[in-house]
Amino acid sequence: xxxxxxxxxxxxxxxxxxxxxxxxxxxxxxxxxxxxxxxxxxxxxxxxxxxxxxxxxxxxxxxxxxxxxxxxxxxxxxxxxxxxxxxxxxxxxxxxxxxxxxxxxxxxxxxxxxxxxxxxxxxxxxxxxxxxxxxxxxxxxxxxxxxxxxxxxxxxxxxxxxxxxxxxxxxxxxxxxxxxxxxxxxxxxxxxxxxxxxxxxxxxxxxxxxxxxxxxxxxxxxxxxxxxxxxxxxxxxxxxxxxxxxxxxxxxxxxxxxxxxxxxxxxxxxxxxxxxxxxxxxxxxxxxxxxxxxxxxxxxxxxxxxxxxxxxxxxxxxxxxxxxxxxxxxxxxxxxxxxxxxxxxxxxxxxxxxxxxxxxxxxxxxxxxxxxxxxxxxxxxxxxxxxxxxxxxxxxxxxxxxxxxxxxxxxxxxxxxxxxxxxxxxxxxxxxxxxxxxxxxxxxxxxxxxxxxxxxxxxxxxxxxxxxxxxxxxxxxxxxxxxxxxxxxxxxxxxxxxxxxxxxxxxxxxxxxxxxxxxxxxxxxxxxxxxxxxxxxxxxxxxxxxxxxxxxxxxxxxxxxxxxxxxxxxxxxxxxxxxxxxxxxxxxxxxxxxxxxxxxxxxxxxxxxxxxxxxxxxxxxx
Ligand code: ATP
Ligand code: MG
Numbered sequence: 088x089x090x091x092x093x094x095x096x097x098x099x100x101x102x103x104x105x106x107x108x109x110x111x112x113x114x115x116x117x118x119x120x121x122x123x124x125x126x127x128x129x130x131x132x133x134x135x136x137x138x139x140x141x142x143x144x145x146x147x148x149x150x151x152x153x154x155x156x157x158x159x160x161x162x163x164x165x166x167x168x169x170x171x172x173x174x175x176x177x178x179x180x181x182x183x184x185x186x187x188x189x190x191x192x193x194x195x196x197x198x199x200x201x202x203x204x205x206x207x208x209x210x211x212x213x214x215x216x217x218x219x220x221x222x223x224x225x226x227x228x229x230x231x232x233x234x235x236x237x238x239x240x241x242x243x244x245x246x247x248x249x250x251x252x253x254x255x256x257x258x259x260x261x262x263x264x265x266x267x268x269x270x271x272x273x274x275x276x277x278x279x280x281x282x283x284x285x286x287x288x289x290x291x292x293x294x295x296x297x298x299x300x301x302x303x304x305x306x307x308x309x310x311x312x313x314x315x316x317x318x319x320x321x322x323x324x325x326x327x328x329x330x331x332x333x334x335x336x337x338x339x340x341x342x343x344x345x346x347x348x349x350x351x352x353x354x355x356x357x358x359x360x361x362x363x364x365x366x367x368x369x370x371x372x373x374x375x376x377x378x379x380x381x382x383x384x385x386x387x388x389x390x391x392x393x394x395x396x397x398x399x400x401x402x403x404x405x406x407x408x409x410x411x412x413x414x415x416x417x418x419x420x421x422x423x424x425x426x427x428x429x430x431x432x433x434x435x436x437x438x439x440x441x442x443x444x445x446x447x448x449x450x451x452x453x454x455x456x457x458x459x460x461x462x463x464x465x466x467x468x469x470x471x472x473x474x475x476x477x478x479x480x481x482x483x484x485x486x487x488x489x490x491x492x493x494x495x496x497x498x499x500x501x502x503x504x505x506x507x508x509x510x511x512x513x514x515x516x517x518x519x520x521x522x523x524x525x526x527x528x529x530x531x532x533x534x535x536x537x538x539x540x541x542x543x544x545x546x547x548x549x550x551x552x553x554x555x556x557x558x559x560x561x562x563x564x565x566x567x568x569x570x571x572x573x574x575x576x577x578x579x580x581x582x583x584x585x586x587x588x589x590x591x592x593x594x595x596x597x598x599x600x601x602x603x604x605x606x607x608x609x610x611x612x613x614x615x616x617x618x619x620x621x622x623x624x625x626x627x628x629x630x631x632x633x634x635x636x637x638x639x640x641x642x643x644x645x646x647x648x649x650x651x652x653x654x655x656x657x658x659x660x661x662x663x664x665x666x667x668x669x670x671x672x673x674x675x676x677x678x679x680x681x682x683x684x685x686x687x688x689x690x691x692x693x694x695x696x697x698x699x700x701x702x703x704x705x706x707x708x709x
Contacts, residue, residue, distance in 0.1 A: 088104055088121075088204075088206055089206075089211075090136065090139060090140075091104075091123055091132070091136055091164070091206055092206030092207055092208060092211060093208065094132060094135045094136050094139055095125060095132050095206060095207060096207055096208050097135065098131060098132060098135060100125045100126065100127055100131075100132055101125060101126040101127075101188065101205075101207060102123060102124070102125045102126075102132060102205075102206045102207060103123065103124045103125075103188060103203040103204060103205050103206060103215070104121055104122065104123055104203065104204050104206060105122050105123070105124045105191070105192070105195075105201075105202070105203040105204075106122045106195060106200050106201070106202075106203075107120075107122065107200060108120065108121045108122060109202040109203060109204055109214075110199045110200055110202065110220065110224070113221065113224055114224065114256065119161060119162055119163060120162070120163040120164075120165065121162065121163070121164050121165070122165045122167070123164065123165065123166045123167070123206075124167055124168070124169050124188060124191050124203065125166065125167075125168055125169065126168070126169050126187060126188060127168055127169075127185075128153065128168045129153065129154060129155060129166035129167045129168045130148055130150075130153065130154070130155045130166065130168075132166055133146060133148070133155030133156070133157050133164070133166035134146060134148075134155070136157050136164065136166075137157045140157065140159060143159050143160070144157050144158065144159050145157070145158045145159075152167075153167060153168055153170075153183070154166065154167045155167075168185060169185070169186050169187055169188050169190060169191040170183050170184065170185060170186050170190065170191055170194065171183070171184045171185070171186030171190040171191075171193075171194065172184075172194045172241075174240075174241040174242070177277065178277065179241070179242040179243065179244060179277060179278065181194075181241070181242075188203060188215065189217065191203075192215070192217055192218070192232070193217075193232060193233060195232065196231065196238065196242075196245045196248055196249075197220075197223075197229055197230060197231060197232070197245075197248075197249065197252065198218040198219060198220040198223045198228075198230050198231070198232050199220045199223050199224050199229070199252075200220070201216075201217070201218050201220055201232050202214060202215065202216045202220040202221070203215045203216075217232070218230075218232040223261075227256070227257065227258045227259060228258060228259055228260075228261050229249050229252050229253050229256075229258050229259070229260045229261060229264060230260075230261035230263075230264050231245075231264050231267070235263060235264045235266075235267030235268075236267045236270060236271065238267070239267050239268060239271040239274065240271050240274055243271060243274040243275045243277060243278050244278050244282055244283075244286075246268045246271065246272065246274075246275060246306070246308060247275075247278070247282075247283055247286040247287075247308070248286060249264065249265075249268060250268075250286070250290065250299050250302045250303055250306070250308070251286045251289045251290050251293075251299065253298065253299070253302060254289075254290045254293040254295070254296065254298045254299035254302070255289060255290075255293045257294070257295070257298070260302065265305075265306060268306040268307075268308070269306050269307050272306060272307040272308050272311060273311070275308060275311050275312060276311070279397075280395070280396060280397040281397045283312055283396070283397075284396055284397045284398055287299075287312075287396070288351065291351050291354050291355065291358070292349075292351050292354075293345075294345065295342055295345065296341055296342065296345055296354060296358075297338035297339070297341050297342045300316070300338055300341070300358075301338065304317065304320070304334070312396075313392075313396070315362050315365070315388065315392055316334065316337070316358070316362065317334075318365035319332075319333040319334040319337060319361065319362070319364060319365055320332065320333075320334040321334070323368075323376075325370045325375075325376070328375050328376065329376075330368070330375075330376035333361050333364045333365070336361065336453055337357070337358060337360070337361050337362075339453045340357045340360065340361075340447075340450045340451050340453060341354060341357045341358050343357075343449075343450030343451075343453070344356075344357040344446060344447060344450045345357075347446050347449075347450065348443070348446055350443065352403045352406055352407055353410070353443050353446065353447065355398075355403075355407050356406070356407045356410035356411060356414075356443075356447055357447055357450060359385060359388075359389060359392065359407060359411050360382075360385065360410070360411050360414045360447060360451065361378075361381060361385065362385045362388055362389075362392070362411070363378070363380070363381035363382065363383070363384030363385030363386070363387075363388060363411075364378045364381045364385075366381075366384055367379055367380055367381040367384050382411060382412055382413070382414055382415045383412060385411045385412070386408050386409075386411045386412035389404065389407055389408040389411055390404060390408065393407070406440060409437075409440060410440060410443065410444055410447055413433075413436060413437055413444055414444070414447055414448060414451060416433050416436070416437075416444075416448075417433065417444065417445060417448040417467070417470055418448055418451065418452075420433065420470045421463060421466040421467050421469075421470055425469065425470055425473055427477060427521065428519060428520045428521055430470075430473050430474055430477045431477055431481055431483045431519045431520075431521070432519045433474070434474060434477065434478055434483045434484050435483050435484070435486065435515070435519055438484060438485055439484065439485065441474065441484065445471060445474070448467070449464065449467055452464060452467065481525075483518075483519065483525075486518075486525060488511070488514050488515045488518060488525075488530065489514075489525065489526060489527040489530045490511075490514055490527070490530045490531060490534055491511070492507050492508070492511050495507050495510050495511060495534060497587055497590055498534070498538075498590075499538055499543050499544070500590050501543070506538075506541050506543060509537070509541070510534055510537045510538060510541075513533065513537045514530050514533055514534060514537075517530075517533055518530070549568065549569050549591070549592075550568070550591055550592045550593070550594040551566050551567070551568050551573060551574075551582065551585065551586040551589065551591035551592065551593045551594070552566065552567055552568075552594050552595075552596045552597070552598045552601060553565065553566035553567075553574070553579070553582045553593060553594070553595055553596075553601075554566075554595065554596070554597045554601055554605075555579075556605055556608070558608065558612055559612050561577070562577070563575065563576070563577070563608070564576055564577065564578060564579060564581065564582060565601055565604050565605070565608075566582045566585060566586075566593070566601075567598060567600045567601050567604065567624070568589060568591055568624045570622065570623075570624035571600070571621065571622030571623040571624040571625075572600070572604055572621050572622070572623050572624065573585050573589060573591075573623070573624040573625075575604075588626055589624065589626065600621070600622070603621065604621055607620070607621065625668075627667070627668045628664070630656075630658060630661060630664055631664050631665075631667060631668035632668065633656055633657070634652070634653070634656040634658075634661060634664055634665040634668050635665075635668040637652060637655055637656045650662045652665055653665055
């Protein structure tokens, strides 16, 4: 403040620190953004301050707004010339003219935000508090400096700010001010959802967020900005039986959670945990009031509410959605018998959010009957202990079943569909129930059983048989289906890849076709054979397969370009497809080698994916 003051002195400018920073000095709230008002342009002062701070400072000038910002690692300093404002009916953006400090203080929203401290040397530290902000802080009151109807009508965001400050600071809104909010509530429609969301986030981060929601309700803003929450208000009675007021219950849960955790998203989950109750409320002559499936309905409402209120649609939303959906589960455990499998299931479904879910559920136990609350909380702690025990024993918190949907689809040749989900769930459930252990082999068996139950055939068109032989070029692995040779390469991993692609089950055994292949390979290595005559099992597009079969017709030793080969195969532009086909099918040894010939006729190398042939060719040279 000294540095800014003396800089302003050099420029012969009056300069003040104003608004929130001054307020927070008195309220002893830490803050690192300071707002400065100068009489005359604030931009020059900002420039000079930035210069004096040197390298540490970053200056940003916003000419259109007549403001400038100086940022250091620690501070955010905003500079603006004192101004006077007048408003249009349809916008909260005022017409701005230069003014005095007094004008500037009058345009501020609340008395506690309208104080200024002079920074010029001869008046350093002088407090200018024209609306008795100090008094209002002592009385703990939020009050507008001028006619509140004009203040709120000019900029309806101030209504949200009033509620937010009252919640953050634990202040009351002055009755006259509050009445004006009530009268002007409808004007909130000219404020963007983003700005409203910002204030709501600040309310939610406050020590007792329920205060804010109650104020929003009382002043009539709630149904305008959050109708789904307002819909939870009230008690209906039927044959003398009422249900609890779900709005007040929700706020109680919210405060309980706020006491236990600073996490703002857990607080949102608390606020929304019963949001589905308005839609699911039914009167049942036997059961009384019911809210069946309100957790699931609420879960479905969360993304829509977040989108509408411009809250983030990222993992925070998903987290809130999940907790809303699961919030009945631990309670159900308290009420029913606590079996290991029910606990395992809960752990699995909640994953890493289990602790937060438990905080929410404990907070959800509200009743006027303290004995009941006490008994419930004790049972609840029992569930908690059980959760810890079972997690230690079975580690299901983040477990992944050993067989996933992908594997089920390849095994049975299924597209993503209901049976895939059914089998997947059956495996998961069996593990959670403890019916099978969390291992591949039992899961695989169960998968086959479930498929049989559904009448699904194994998609494996028989098997992909493979064997490994030794040869002059190292050990070779060959694999064949009923249709033909499907793989010839160096390792078993290659076989598995091809098997997956062809939906075949790899089995290590030698079939007649494989013996034939082994025989022909032997002759090739002896130098008594130049061409292979074996059926092939190929993959690729129709065109690629056609191109590939054409490749096989090229006589040993003939040189042909991919382009020319493409023309022969009926697609002059298909050279890439041929290269691709060649690359896709790891059985290249059975076709003549594709050499890449340079324009001058020299050997440029070999087509990609045929390194096995390079090795064979080098063998031939020797
Ligand atoms: P916080 O920083 O905690 O949000 P704040 O009061 O500092 O609270 P800012 O948005 O930083 O709020 O605004 C700084 C000052 O600018 C306020 O103290 C107030 O004097 C003035 N101000 C901000 N918004 C408005 C508004 N909508 N109408 C009138 N004055 C405002
Ligand atoms: Mg501020």
